[in-house]
Amino acid sequence: MAVPLAYSWRNLRTRRLTTVLTAGGMALVVFVFTATLMLAEGLRQTLVSTGSPGNAIVLRKGSETEIQSGIERQAATTMTTRPEIAVGRDGRTLAARESVVLIGLTKKSTGKISNVVIRGTEAASLPLRPQIRIVAGRLPRPGTPEIMVGKAVAQGFEGAGLGQSLHFGKRQWPVVGIFDAGSTGFSSEIWGDADQLMPAFGRNAYSIVLAGLREPGLFNAYKEAIEADPRLQAEVWRETRYYEKQSDMMRKFLTVLGVALTAIFSLGAMIGATITMYSAVANRVPEIGTLRALGFSRSSILTAFLMESIFLGLLGGVIGVGLAAGLSFVTFSTTNFQTFSELSFKFALTPWITGLALAFSMIMGIIGGFFPALRASRLNIVTALREG
Numbered sequence: 001m002a003v004p005l006a007y008s009w010r011n012l013r014t015r016r017l018t019t020v021l022t023a024g025g026m027a028l029v030v031f032v033f034t035a036t037l038m039l040a041e042g043l044r045q046t047l048v049s050t051g052s053p054g055n056a057i058v059l060r061k062g063s064e065t066e067i068q069s070g071i072e073r074q075a076a077t078t079m080t081t082r083p084e085i086a087v088g089r090d091g092r093t094l095a096a097r098e099s100v101v102l103i104g105l106t107k108k109s110t111g112k113i114s115n116v117v118i119r120g121t122e123a124a125s126l127p128l129r130p131q132i133r134i135v136a137g138r139l140p141r142p143g144t145p146e147i148m149v150g151k152a153v154a155q156g157f158e159g160a161g162l163g164q165s166l167h168f169g170k171r172q173w174p175v176v177g178i179f180d181a182g183s184t185g186f187s188s189e190i191w192g193d194a195d196q197l198m199p200a201f202g203r204n205a206y207s208i209v210l211a212g213l214r215e216p217g218l219f220n221a222y223k224e225a226i227e228a229d230p231r232l233q234a235e236v237w238r239e240t241r242y243y244e245k246q247s248d249m250m251r252k253f254l255t256v257l258g259v260a261l262t263a264i265f266s267l268g269a270m271i272g273a274t275i276t277m278y279s280a281v282a283n284r285v286p287e288i289g290t291l292r293a294l295g296f297s298r299s300s301i302l303t304a305f306l307m308e309s310i311f312l313g314l315l316g317g318v319i320g321v322g323l324a325a326g327l328s329f330v331t332f333s334t335t336n337f338q339t340f341s342e343l344s345f346k347f348a349l350t351p352w353i354t355g356l357a358l359a360f361s362m363i364m365g366i367i368g369g370f371f372p373a374l375r376a377s378r379l380n381i382v383t384a385l386r387e388g
Helices: 005-014 016-050 073-079 151-156 194-200 216-228 239-246 248-283 285-293 298-329 351-377 381-387
Strands: 055-060 095-106 113-121 133-137 147-150 165-168 171-180 189-193 208-212 234-238 331-336 341-346
Touching: 005 016, 016 239, 016 248, 016 298, 016 341, 016 351, 055 216, 055 239, 073 095, 073 208, 095 165, 095 194, 113 194, 147 151, 151 171, 189 194, 216 234, 234 239, 239 248, 248 298, 248 351, 298 351
Parallel strands: 113 189, 147 171
Antiparallel strands: 055 208, 055 234, 095 113, 095 208, 133 171, 147 189, 165 171, 331 341
8 A cells, every 4th residue: 555645745845944945955956957057058059050051161171160270262262163052142152251360358347358259251151141130230341441249249348339449450440230140159259351351460361161052962062072172171061060069168068067066066965855854754753653553565655755855856956947947048158168269158948958957856855865765664663653
């Protein structure tokens, strides 16, 4: 005969103070665990959404990032004339040769210098990134030192507002537009004319070539053609995969850090649950004896007390996930370990993170409550009734 679940839940409600304190400790652990996973997932989603599945990005062979890459002008031109590349409404191929460098700007929040990506673009750069839209000002005019800045840059750095000017490359660069790139990494960049920016930084080679394919299925054909040409010394990535790869190092670091912190904090939470459950067993010895006398088996007693501990863990898990869900509205800014540039992104709560956090909270409950539940199930009926 099994003890009803209502019995376990009713006992938790009776001991409200200890229930709240124990569940609160577990909630804090689950909050840290969930927030770390949300941070890593937010970084991944931001970088993955930066790329488009129909675009191919070409880097110099052996380069890990756009910053490290360099493609000579003649080679870059060859890469933009392949038949796999789509043609825009103006009759030109949808391919752009771009230069990517880092500049140091002062953060408004800290007053310290942080690296920001500045991207030299061509006419096809904007059509290849349809997620970008101007929210203030206008587009820079080709052939001029005018620039536009991502929304995150305009909000987070000094001198990057509309109508202001940034000084780098021994000249002034007026900010004529602010663009919103949604939840992508482009919101943390500055864009200008490649032919103006490259001489300012003493560069004769482009960083990448971005090609919009006529259809995603042509990626392998384009990749094979470019990589097979020994003159080009290049490698081709699908743009989505390239940006996903950029998140790997930072995402792994955040995940390992979060798991380590959670493991330490969870020990305290489980010890708290164990103490709470041992106290519950000690205070309910006569009650346990009565249950045994009524015919409930040792396994039923074990299950009933274990369910109390699981309920405690689940309650803490729900509270912890609920608190972490509020972080979805928070924008986090950090340095991308791959490019050493500033990147803004949001915490992202997904169903798999929610499920994992709740499962983790129940596991804490099981571990914390197992030995007290085992002790309750092993109490001698006569001894327990005599204590009553």
